[in-house]
Amino acid sequence: MKAPHAPRFRYATSQRLRLTIPALLALAAAEPTLAASCAELNGAQIPAAAIALPTSGAKVTAATLVPGGGSAPQTFGPYCDLSVEIAPIDRSAPNIRMRIVLPEQWNSKAMMYGGGGYNGTVPNVAGNVPAGPVDQPTPLGRGYAVFASDSGHVANPLNPGDFAWNEEALANYGHDALKKTRDTAMYLIEQRYGQPPVRSYFAGGSTGGREALAVVQQWPTDFHGAIVLYPAYNAAALDLQFGRITRALASPGAYPSLEKRSALLEASMQACDGLDGVRDRVISNQAACNAQFDPATAKLNGRPLRCPDGADTGSSCLSDAQISALKVFDTPIRFSQPLASGERGYPGFNTWGTDLGRPGEGLQAIVNRLGLNTLQPDYPMPVHGTGFAEGAPYHSGFWDEWVRYFVTRNPAFNSLTLDPANLGPWQARVDALSLRQDVNQTDLSAFVANGGKILMAHGTSDQLVSTRATAEYYRRVQQDMGVGQTRRFMRYYEIPGYAHAASTVFNAAWDSLSALENWVELGIAPKRQIVTDTVAVPGRTRPLCEYPGWPKYKRRGDVNDASSFVCVKSHQGRH
Numbered sequence: 001m002k003a004p005h006a007p008r009f010r011y012a013t014s015q016r017l018r019l020t021i022p023a024l025l026a027l028a029a030a031e032p033t034l035a036a037s038c039a040e041l042n043g044a045q046i047p048a049a050a051i052a053l054p055t056s057g058a059k060v061t062a063a064t065l066v067p068g069g070g071s072a073p074q075t076f077g078p079y080c081d082l083s084v085e086i087a088p089i090d091r092s093a094p095n096i097r098m099r100i101v102l103p104e105q106w107n108s109k110a111m112m113y114g115g116g117g118y119n120g121t122v123p124n125v126a127g128n129v130p131a132g133p134v135d136q137p138t139p140l141g142r143g144y145a146v147f148a149s150d151s152g153h154v155a156n157p158l159n160p161g162d163f164a165w166n167e168e169a170l171a172n173y174g175h176d177a178l179k180k181t182r183d184t185a186m187y188l189i190e191q192r193y194g195q196p197p198v199r200s201y202f203a204g205g206s207t208g209g210r211e212a213l214a215v216v217q218q219w220p221t222d223f224h225g226a227i228v229l230y231p232a233y234n235a236a237a238l239d240l241q242f243g244r245i246t247r248a249l250a251s252p253g254a255y256p257s258l259e260k261r262s263a264l265l266e267a268s269m270q271a272c273d274g275l276d277g278v279r280d281r282v283i284s285n286q287a288a289c290n291a292q293f294d295p296a297t298a299k300l301n302g303r304p305l306r307c308p309d310g311a312d313t314g315s316s317c318l319s320d321a322q323i324s325a326l327k328v329f330d331t332p333i334r335f336s337q338p339l340a341s342g343e344r345g346y347p348g349f350n351t352w353g354t355d356l357g358r359p360g361e362g363l364q365a366i367v368n369r370l371g372l373n374t375l376q377p378d379y380p381m382p383v384h385g386t387g388f389a390e391g392a393p394y395h396s397g398f399w400d401e402w403v404r405y406f407v408t409r410n411p412a413f414n415s416l417t418l419d420p421a422n423l424g425p426w427q428a429r430v431d432a433l434s435l436r437q438d439v440n441q442t443d444l445s446a447f448v449a450n451g452g453k454i455l456m457a458h459g460t461s462d463q464l465v466s467t468r469a470t471a472e473y474y475r476r477v478q479q480d481m482g483v484g485q486t487r488r489f490m491r492y493y494e495i496p497g498y499a500h501a502a503s504t505v506f507n508a509a510w511d512s513l514s515a516l517e518n519w520v521e522l523g524i525a526p527k528r529q530i531v532t533d534t535v536a537v538p539g540r541t542r543p544l545c546e547y548p549g550w551p552k553y554k555r556r557g558d559v560n561d562a563s564s565f566v567c568v569k570s571h572q573g574r575h
Helices: 013-028 167-193 207-218 235-249 258-276 286-292 320-330 363-370 394-407 424-437 445-449 467-481 483-489 512-522
Strands: 058-066 069-071 074-076 079-086 096-103 109-113 145-149 199-206 225-231 453-459 490-495 530-533 541-543 549-553 565-569
Touching: 079 167, 096 167, 109 167, 145 167, 167 207, 167 424, 199 207, 199 512, 207 225, 225 467, 225 512, 235 320, 235 394, 235 424, 258 286, 258 549, 394 424, 445 483, 453 467, 453 512, 467 483, 467 490, 483 490, 541 565
Parallel strands: 109 145, 109 199, 199 225, 225 453, 453 490
Antiparallel strands: 058 079, 069 074, 079 096, 096 145, 530 541, 549 565
16 A cells, blocks of 8 residues: 655645645634524434435434533633434444534634544543643633544443444444544534534544544545544454453463552563663653563562562562563564454553553552453453443453454353464454454545644553554554655654553643644644643653654753653664
8 A cells, every 4th residue: 555656745835835824714713603503403404415424314412502611721612512313324223422512602623532442422522632731721612613423332331342233333433433423513513603614633542543543544634633642543453462462361370460560560660760861750761671671580679570480479579470471461463364454463562661550549540440450351251341440451351342242243252262363264254344443544645635734642651552553553654655754744752651541650641732733724843742740740741752752861950841851762672
């Protein structure tokens, strides 16, 4: 899928300058004329012809005028809150439930949010973009029309993957609901304001990050920019890696307790924290840590991390079985044959220095659940749906749902018996799923021609989506589009210490939306971006370094201030 070289640079300066004109007009349109009141939109029908993919049309099921409120700086004005249902072609398939908020003081722009996990709930459209800062207004507070959907099913708390029984529901989850939701939103925006938005953006993390890349790749003129965090873009390949990790953790004696995982994290900190020039409880030079840390030989407080003779003899050491399972986490899976999507495997995770779970409550409990949770994988799989305080690792629950409902469609199937590297009779089915789920196209020239920009970021301590996979996609885009051309429309940043959506090590907040607006609307490329920790050391900042850069301490200045760090580039230890 390599792009032709000849037209690669045809979109350069003139296109960028031309795009600033409608952006300025949008700023001038402070009070657009309202074509339809909020009450008039209640019960409104959206014809199927207004939606590019097959549906049976859509209907507004509720319309509520909400007064302004919030606390500064995250205040918002009055808005119309619409609930909408998009009807399927297959009468046995669920409706797509969506929500759109339409501010009375509209800025002539639209924002779509992505979901998470297996979806099944409508994201909070009145809330913020992923990792959005609290010291800046939300998109709604800025005047955006904001919308999102449940991707075409209501999540079953016990079995969130069981919707995949239905082919239309599965297709909606894969990609289709994105287009159907967007087109429905555009229709309602025109009904409300009498005009379409001048600019449209997409923001999402995890599954929502995959969805952000899906709309960029498949409908390149629908959005002008995307905020892409920790994207599970090669979802089928990731599911197979989940299976490999699950099978390793299910082996006798392989599952480490919270206390053992805390010991591993501390040993990693002692070995790797200072590789960036300062001991600040954040491992910034993750590549160097990956290259040199080995739990079999590491020390914790001067004593071996490995238990004596490799036996499971205490809570502050790791047995050989546990070390072996954790090394599976760290290493890639290679498939016996490529998937139909083209993926040949999935990289390992940054296991050393990642919080896979520690004793603690509050946010730590959430981090634990997104890590290895509290119960060893088994058959039947321990409780793993949403909202549980204890259960199987998230990876394992996700794999189990995928195998039973997406692949085999047999709820009684033992997911531990399916070899993810050698699929055997399930190869064809997984191939088909990879075409639905993987969004790995790298020729983004149509999106670039539309003036599109991408801001992509990923925490190096992510337990559920590997930064190594995201970096691999970025390098593929560079190879296909050219390094220089890629930098004209895309940035990729890695955030040390940030985990999957939440972290007790470095919980990053980033004003990505302002950066994206400036780039798309004003032609100002992002420079000197900053992330702020909101949990471990609230208020400390770090520079947001472009890949493969990482923040190195200058050996002078406040260790909690981004100005005391410089971004340096190193490929050391890349997996």
